Amino acid sequence: MGLISNGSTIFDAGSMSAGFGGSMVLIKKLTASSSATLSFVNGSSGVVLDNTYKEYLFTFKQIHPANDNDNFGFNLSTDGGSNYNVTKTSATFVSYNAENGSDSALEYSTTYDLGQNTGFQNISSGYSGIGNDSDQNCSGYLHLFSPADTTFVKHFISRVNTANNINFSTDNFVAGYGNTQNAVDAIQFKMSSGNIDAGDICLYGIA
Numbered sequence: 001m002g003l004i005s006n007g008s009t010i011f012d013a014g015s016m017s018a019g020f021g022g023s024m025v026l027i028k029k030l031t032a033s034s035s036a037t038l039s040f041v042n043g044s045s046g047v048v049l050d051n052t053y054k055e056y057l058f059t060f061k062q063i064h065p066a067n068d069n070d071n072f073g074f075n076l077s078t079d080g081g082s083n084y085n086v087t088k089t090s091a092t093f094v095s096y097n098a099e100n101g102s103d104s105a106l107e108y109s110t111t112y113d114l115g116q117n118t119g120f121q122n123i124s125s126g127y128s129g130i131g132n133d134s135d136q137n138c139s140g141y142l143h144l145f146s147p148a149d150t151t152f153v154k155h156f157i158s159r160v161n162t163a164n165n166i167n168f169s170t171d172n173f174v175a176g177y178g179n180t181q182n183a184v185d186a187i188q189f190k191m192s193s194g195n196i197d198a199g200d201i202c203l204y205g206i207a
Helices: none
Strands: 003-005 008-012 015-019 022-035 038-041 055-065 072-077 088-098 104-109 138-145 154-163 168-178 186-191 196-206
Touching (some): 038 196
Antiparallel strands (some): 003 008, 015 022, 022 196, 055 138, 088 104, 088 168
16 A cells, blocks of 8 residues: 555555655665675675666665774675776765864865775765774765666765764765776675674665
């Protein structure tokens, strides 16, 4: 049974409205348990990451690192996950505030920018790493646009909030593109060192 408000369908048959008449469909949920990586590979274990949707959304809930002062990031693949090494260019900025209110700022952060770099893109911190106290973690989202396109680069936008290892809240914004005309068919998430101790990553397709 669907939910309709003012003539617009909000929820129906497992799909939720994403606004402007589109729909957001849950494709796959992965739960970390001392996991070195979490990977979404098109065609594997029910994952869809192809031209079915022009936009894919990954949400991160309570990503907790095994190591203190760790960073959470991702990389892309064009060969079904055999290699995660797509060349990327990106820009990062961060706002932060201390728990005791003693220090706050909004600033452009060059530390985690990538310029034609094949390494993992950090999305969790432009200021300091995620804390691994029992109550510290990060949560947020990543949009990946038209990964199956074979003409244009692959744009991404991320926003992640972090409870970091020096008791700051950091709001991290990263945007950029995978500089490839090949179809991106897999994405992998991992910490800069150590495992992902706990947390969920959900993949949605947006029509």
